[in-house]
Amino acid sequence: MRLEKYRKDFPILKIKINGKRLVYLDSAATSQKPKQVIEAITDYYQNYNANIHRSIHSLGEEATKAYEEARETVAKFINAEKPEEVIFVRNTTEALNVAAFGLRKIVSTGKILLSEMEHHSNLIPWQQLAKINNAKLDFVGFDQDGYLKIEELKQKARNAKVIAITQASNVLGTINPIKEIAEIASDAIIVVDGAQSVPHMPVDVQELDIDILAFSAHKMLGPTGIGVLYAREELLKKMEPFIFGSEMIKEVSFNNASWNDLPYKFEAGTPHIAGAVGFKAAIDYLQKIGMKNIRRHDQEITDYALKKLSKLVNIIGPKKAKDRSGLIAFTMNDVHPHDIAAILNEDGIAIRSGHHCAMPLHTKIGINASARASFYLYNTKQEIDLLVKSLEKVKRVFEK
Amino acid sequence: MKEIYSEIILDHWKNPRNKGRIENADIVIEDSNPLCGDKITFYLDFEKETIRDVKFEGSGCAISQAAASMLSEIVKGKNIYDIVKLEKDEIEKMLHVSLGPNRIKCALLPLKALKLGIYSYIGKKYKT
Structure with a gap:
């Protein structure tokens, strides 16, 4: 080999x-880690550990630079147009929750279309959204051999506001034709669960023409506790933040707050800095191969x-x-x-x-x-x- | 490491004792383990404070099914207040194996179901 x-x-x-x-x-549950990733995390903690975006001292500057370089690396890896379209979250599950609840007002009572092969993390957030919004939840089936029923999808996609679907099923193994789905449903917001695909194959968000992509670092040689929500910039601007607090704000008074620019609007609190550093090392390693x-x-x-x-x-x-x-x-x-x-x-x-x-x-x-x-x-x-x-x-x- | 699948576990898995149902049982109690989808249903008949007859149905891993079979043999004719005192240690002794934190849930499922059954019998008794 x-x-x-x-x-x-x-x-x-x-x-x-x-x-x-x-x-x-x-490895579909979690991948093992190469020493390059383990060493990058150790190096961060030993040599430039500091909080990011607010410390003016040298270590703060260095840590901020490393964190933002990780974002740029991720953005290039999935061919996002801009680094600001990459939001760091805990994992795929959190990314899909941020997506579902962020889209709450945009989706309103519109239909949400899923497949019958979704992982719970790409099912329950939409179930909850449908309940909150009193919206319809619908499903596309798969055939005996585990292939998505594309004809059924064509029918059901017609009036769907959102299509949330996995690119690679974690049980069937099936790779779904995401590009074709995005073409069929060009009016819908296409949300892709990339947990099992991004670590294993080239994924290009612009080529696939999708709106949202979610994936985790720990399934692609990186550390646990950090994942990505990618979304198109114009969509992120319209989406509501899901977690509130520091870093995600611009102006704050006792009774009101305005939201920070992208991507910080979605990254409240001190993020997983060491995780981002390790994630970058993982992507560098994957790209080398x-x-x-x-x-x-x-x-x-x-x-x-x-x-x-x-x-x-x-x-x-x-x-x-x-x-x-x-x-x-x-x-x-x-x-x-x-x-x-x-x-x-x-x-x-x-x-x-x-x-x-x-x-x-x-x-x-x-x-x-x-x-x-x-x-x-x-x-x-x-x-x-x-x-x-x-x-x-x-x-x-x-x-x- | 001691092999998990001792002769005795495999024997009970292949030839489960007291498998089946009791028509019009005093108590029918079902419990399941979401981790692996193990399911156990106990049919229990009581005579005052003892279990007069017990049968079980279920599906799941060899550990859970063998534990149900072995437990059914042990508790038949026993006092219910002695049965509810049984704990993890007794189950591991019964199975001749010690299990990790994930797998122990399979082994303990039958005991958990059985205790629930006994408690609902006790509850019923005091109500009437």
């Missing part, structure tokens, strides 16, 4: 679990895993690797996913089991839970072979 040389940058990959070398197949190369690697591993696993387990979602992101959810007849994960853990293999924060999706396909193996740039085909071997053991242990 071409990317194998990067494994040495990830200290955690050397550790042993139950006496076996760690095989980490849970190249997002196209990472996508190609994911696809190769997924293709290999699909072939190996299809004889052993029931795979959920599309059969072709080119239509999937780097994750495979599956079931094994009457063996519960938790039991699968526990046996795999005995062999040092980390996978996820449960409903992956997508309960309605699991209900829809008639299962309570699934097991999920997910891949990133540091995974190898040998690790897939170890996964297969361990799954064979699961089968033996639970043979009735």
Whole structure:
């Protein structure tokens, strides 16, 4: 594998679990971190830790510069027109909440269209908004193979005010045709959950022609606690802030306040400065490898895993690797996913089991839970072979 | 590390004891674990302060289902005030395994459901 040389940058990959070398197949939950990211965070705390935007001393200036450079790096990474269109938040969930509640007056009683493959974080904020605004919530389904029903979307998109949809499903693995959706629904505000796509493939907000994009640093080699809300500038200007306090204001009296300029209007309080510094280091690292190369690697591993696993387990979602992101959810007849994960853990293999924060999706396909193996740039085909071997053991242990 | 799936757990998972339902049971109590979707329903018949008969239905991981099966064997004929005293330690002893903070929820679900059932029986008794 071409990317194998990067494994040495990830200290955690050397550790042993139950006496076996760690095989980490849970990057869709959170990715591991290269030493470049860990060192950047340490460097910040050791050498230029200060609060930003308000301290005039040297450290304050240096920290502010690093924080704003992180914003510029993110903006370039997703090809935003301006850095001010990048709002730092805690994670994808917070970004989608800020989006939903920020759009409250703009959406009013207009229809909100989602898909049936959304993660809870791209479902519940819109559910709440629909309840508050007394607006209609509607859903586009997916077919037996896990593909979004585009014809249904065309019908339902006609009078939708907002379409909020994931670019890559965290259970089915399906990559949705966001550009096509944005073309179909050119009048609607297009909100994209990029939690599983931005870390794994090139994402260009202008090329996709979307209005809002949400994603987290921790799924793309960066630290936890920092994520991004991207939105077009003219939309951000119209959106209401969601969190109030210092930094997000311009003028304050005892009874009133006016909002700061973008992006600060949406960033109340001291932000996660170290997180932004680590996030920048993560993006620098990803760009050094190249997002196209990472996508190609994911696809190769997924293709290999699909072939190996299809004889052993029931795979959920599309059969072709080119239509999937780097994750495979599956079931094994009457063996519960938790039991699968526990046996795999005995062999040092980390996978996820449960409903992956997508309960309605699991209900829809008639299962309570699934097991999920997910891949990133540091995974190898040998690790897939170890996964297969361990799954064979699961089968033996639970043979009735 | 001791293997989680001891002979005894696998035996109860493969051949659950007291699985099924009791028609017109005194108490039917259901509980679930949102983490993994484990579900347990206990059917309980009482004789004064003892559990006269118990059956269960459920779906979920081997730990939760084996724990329900083993617990049903233990509590049949036991005094309800002794059963509500059972805690995590007794369940781990029963399963011959010690579990982490996430997985222990699966093992404790049947006990939690059973206790809820007993409490609602006690509640009913004092009402009438």
